[in-house]
Amino acid sequence: MFSFKEYSQEILVTIVLFIVLMLLRVIVAKLIRKFAKTSERLEHRTNLVIKYVHLLMNILVITSLIVIWGVDTKDIFITISSITTVIGVALFAQWSILSNVTSGMILFFSFPFKIGDTIKIHDKDFPIEAEIEDISAFHVNLKTKDGERIIYPNNLLLQKGISIMPAHSYEEKDFFD
Template identity: 35%
Template sequence: METYKIQIIETVVVLVGYIATHFLTKIVINNTLKKTHLQRGRRKTIVKAMHLFSFITVAILLSAVWGLKQGEIAIFVGTILTALGIVFFAHWSLLSNVTSSLLLFFNHPIKIGDTIKILDRDFPFEGEVSDLTYFFIHLKTENEEIITIPNSILFQKSVLVIEKNRNLLSSE
């Protein structure tokens, strides 16, 4: 068989494996974490992280299948890391929001479904936490509006938890 046909077959095998792994990890992680009584938002974040890890693994495997040399991969990775460094330096608040999301995930008492009020003198925010992402927290107001607030704001302002969501299981 010709080399490119073998590479195509290997690529298909890697992609089919990735798709199967994608769905299996989601099911296995969710079922495992439900037994530990972690909240849905935390399970969702762990699944996203595992999917990112598996995507990076597939990218590395595909680059090996198609014959990229280690030096070429190193140059590519170096270029990407340099660009990301410049972006984060230019917009350092993005990096602080990602760091804040990790702190919120592991240490903050605010969970999805809680009703909170961010105490700001000029413009206080109040609503139900509908989602916690890597960069933002989403609050749903009484008027069904969605307010998007950067995660770092929660560490700069005082937050009042008006009502804890009792429907979601907690690991606390």
């Protein structure tokens, strides 16, 4: 039978862990929103990054709860190895998706271009000059001066050379052509 006295320490630590998780979620969300506001990032991209960070925090809390409640190490190992195997096979089959999501996170925090910028992608086979319309978790939406819409994977943006064109490059080209 379950006794509160027998598990009082685990219950107390679990409650503290959940309180810390909630506080950290609020603090981290505010910090990411502050970063996004100062670096002029879009709200839906900010929310996506916050979701990713919250997911990571939840995984860490679940792992902590397993340790706190003293689940048998053999059971943990079997469970984690099974889950890792399934996830590993799925991710290996879909490595480009993971690569694009990771690239989307890198683009959010560190890349110098933003929505509205005109960029030139230095690709030997398929050079592109276009305006960035949106940056999502998997791809970037581009629009050329001819109105063509291009969906470009995030991971390729990190692999190719990129030039950020002056803010009014299309107008100048139209004026001189």
